[in-house]
Amino acid sequence: MRGNRRVRLALILAVGALCLFMLSMAPVLMIGSFPSFTGGELPDCNDRAQSVSDESQTATSDIPAEYLKQYRAAAKKIGVQWNVLAGIGKRETDHGRSTLPGVSSGTNYAGAAGPMQFLISTWGGKAKIKIPSTFNGYASDGDGDGWADVYNPADAILGAAKMIKHNGAPENVRRSLFVYNRAWWYVDQVMEIAERYAKDGAVSVPPQADELCDEPLLAAAPSGTVSGIMEYALAQRGKPYLWGGTGPDAFDCSGIIYMAYRSVGLTIPRTTFGQWPFGIKVPAGQEQAGDLVFFNAGPGTAADRPGHVGMVVSPGKMVEARCRLCGPIKVTTYRDRTGIVGFTRPLANPQILEQLRLKELG
Secondary structure: OHHHHHHHHHHHHHHHHHHHHHHHHHHHHHHHHOOOOOOOOOOOHHHOOOOOOOEOHHHHHHOOHHHHHHHHHHHHHHOOOHHHHHHHHHHHHOOOOOOOOOOOOOOOOOOEEOOOOEEOOEEOOEEOOOOOHHHHOOOOOOOOOOOOOOOOHHHHHHHHHHHHHHOOOOOOHHHHHHHHOOOHHHHHHHHHHHHHHEOOOOOOOOOOOOHHHOOOOOOOOOOHHHHHHHHHHHHOOOOOEOOOOEOOOOEOHHHHHHHHHHOOOOOOOOOHHHHHHHOEEEOOOOOOOOOEEEEOOOOOOEOOEOOEEEEEEEOOEEEEOOOOOOOOOEEEEOOOOOOEEEEEEHHHOHHHHHHHHHHHHO
């Protein structure tokens, strides 16, 4: 009996010690479980607009690993359902495995090209490779090689994600698919495939991304003049490159900048070769929105005679019309690009300062 009493007493003391320990740890546990008292938990930007559905066994067995990776990446970046993108890819070209014309080169009978089958323009019966019509507004560099290639799965899938996002996804998926291919039977088929690819058989709406996760495209414009210049330049995104072009339908690299300054009543040299010596040089790292960044690229160029130019819109980003085969006018990064010659500020040129003074007087 005495032995039993000792065991019971030991158990009571152990339970009491455990309770005291839990009480002492409660404040720590509560602090770790609740939002910070300095303003709440930060948003998890790694979960930006991902589908709530995992892949089904059908998806993992049917979709090539690289394609599945690209569907996931594009869906996360743009904010649409990965399985809807995969449904399009399956219905169009069996995720690029189809050997029919227009998948890896050329076009099919309807003028469609690439694994996601964007319609591209034709001239003289031949496809203008990498200058697609529906691809123009959604051309994307999905793999970071500096090209927007309709036949490249990474580029094409990202372009498709942008297109369905623009036309209603993720909320109105059926509408976005109807715009992609105007047939309700097509919409039904893609939706059926998408449901089979999701582990729970659903086409779910991705969670809303927190605004704090979005990096602003533009830096704060240092003046109203710069704001107007950038507004014009960015409005030309999606239009094609044309050597010598100054709009309104197409531009070359210096033409879009020349016209952007013209849009606010300022005149700078027309060509890259003239724009380079015109602006006041700015040290790398001190460039700001509205400045120009020059590259040693293009025919007849050298380290002291740059042949390509873009306009800085925020730190590390520029809007540019790059080349005929590089896709449409778009915002790209410049910090990882080779051949940067330097930066200039046209607005600091005495001629521009005088033009601004006269504008204020007038």
